[in-house]
Amino acid sequence: MTRTALIIGATGGIGSETALALGARGWRIRALNRNPAKAARDMAFLGPVEWVKGDAMNKADVVAAAKGVSLVVHAANPPGYKNWKGTALPMLESSIAAAKAAGVRLVFPGTVYNYGPDAFPLVAETAPQNPHTRKGAIRVAMEQRLQQASSEGVSVLIVRAGDFFGPHGGNNWFGQGIVKPGKPVRSVTYPGSHKVGHAWAFLPDLAETIARLVDRQSELGAFETFHFGGHWFDEGVEFAHATARAAGVPDAPVKRLPWFALTLLSPFMETFREMREMRYLWKQPLRLDNTKLVAFLGQEPHTPTDQALRVALTGLGCLKPAASHLEFTAIQGRA
Structure with missing residues (x-):
């Protein structure tokens, strides 16, 4: 039987x-959007999607959209870090209600915002969640709500x-900070302390991981959490140097993010205020322990750094789709 996934x-x-990733496995994709015609045009690269x-x-819109589906993926986030308090939890409640009505599992991409410095530097799924920020507190509340939902019949x-x-x-x-979409790379901006380690998640690898876990969801508990290791750099600035190499400009200067400007403008710009709140994650190393994930799947999907960066830069319009085109096609179409 063909399975359908609703993606919020x-x-x-x-x-x-x-x-x-799910479409490559034969799933039908249904997606909710306030302007489905525009979404279909803008996201044509997704292939056949029921918008x-x-x-x-x-909540009623999401519940109606979930009728007959086999999975709900809650991937919605407030754009530009704006109005997390007013939107994040209500949107999640809609997805919980939809998954419950359809009797299916709810997939939720988690963040590291949940953790304060007491959990650093290597963070396992069992680490205490003592958030350091407002957004972190909201993310913790969201996961607590999901855990509650798992006791109410919604697998998570x-x-x-x-x-x-x-x-x-x-x-x-x-x-938003490292490169400028739509423009060739002339310099790279790095927000963190150069010597401090930092973790990055290549989205196609992360999506592939989710798809593989969904393939085996019958083996999962009612409330299951996995940590994705991704690309780790012992010295965070190496990610900036790798970006420059992938862009074909290895000698491009690496600039520091002007945090002082964000501080000055944050009273007037919500996005800058919310970005500034996350600065602590750039001052101390936080590495996610993927031992549980590797034990379950056998390995974590992992595209080599330079290849992943070329694909990312091409997709963002910073690099012409020449040599990276075949890599891009292979990653998007892999099963």
């Missing part, structure tokens, strides 16, 4: 990549990863 947030980075008109904030899968980078969606540090 399919126009975003992790939502679109999860749609591609359904609706708002993730409207959380896959947690570090900072995202990938070919689609710039609502992340890579697309």
Whole structure:
């Protein structure tokens, strides 16, 4: 039987990549959007998607869209870090209600915002969640709500990863701070302390991981969490140097993010205020322990760094789709 997955947030980075990974496995993809015609045009690279008109904030819309599906993926995030308090939990409640009505598992991409410095530097699934920020407290509340939902008949899968980078969606540090989408790389900006380790998650690898876990969901518990290791750099600035190499400009200067400017402008710009709140994650190393994931799957999907960066830069319009085109096609179409 053909399975259908409802993806909330399919126009975003992790939502679109999860749609591609599941689609490559024969899943039918259904996606909720307030403007389905525009979404179908903008996201044509996803292939055949059933776009359904609706708002993730409207529980009835999401429940209706989930009728007959075999999986719900909640990949919606407030754009530009804006209004987390007012939107994050209500959207999640809609997805929980939809998964419960359909009697299916709910997949939720987790973040490292849940953790404060007491959990650093190597963080396993059992580490205490003592958030350091407002967004972290919201993410903890979301996962607590998911755990509660798992006791109410909704099976939950959380896959947690570090900072995202990938070919689609710039609502992340890579697309908003490291490079400038749509422009050739002339310099690279790095937000963190150069000597401090940092973890990055290549979105196609993360989506592939989710798809493999979903393939074996009958073996999962009612509330299951896995940590995704991704690409780790002992000295975080090496990611910036790797980005420059992948862009074909290995000698490009690496600039520091002007945190002082974000501080000055944060009273007037919510996005800058929310970005500044996460600065502590750039000052101390936080590495996710993927031991449980590797033990379950046998290995973690992992694209070599230079190849992953070329794919990401091509997708963001920073690199012409020449040599990287075949790599891009192979990654998007792999099973």
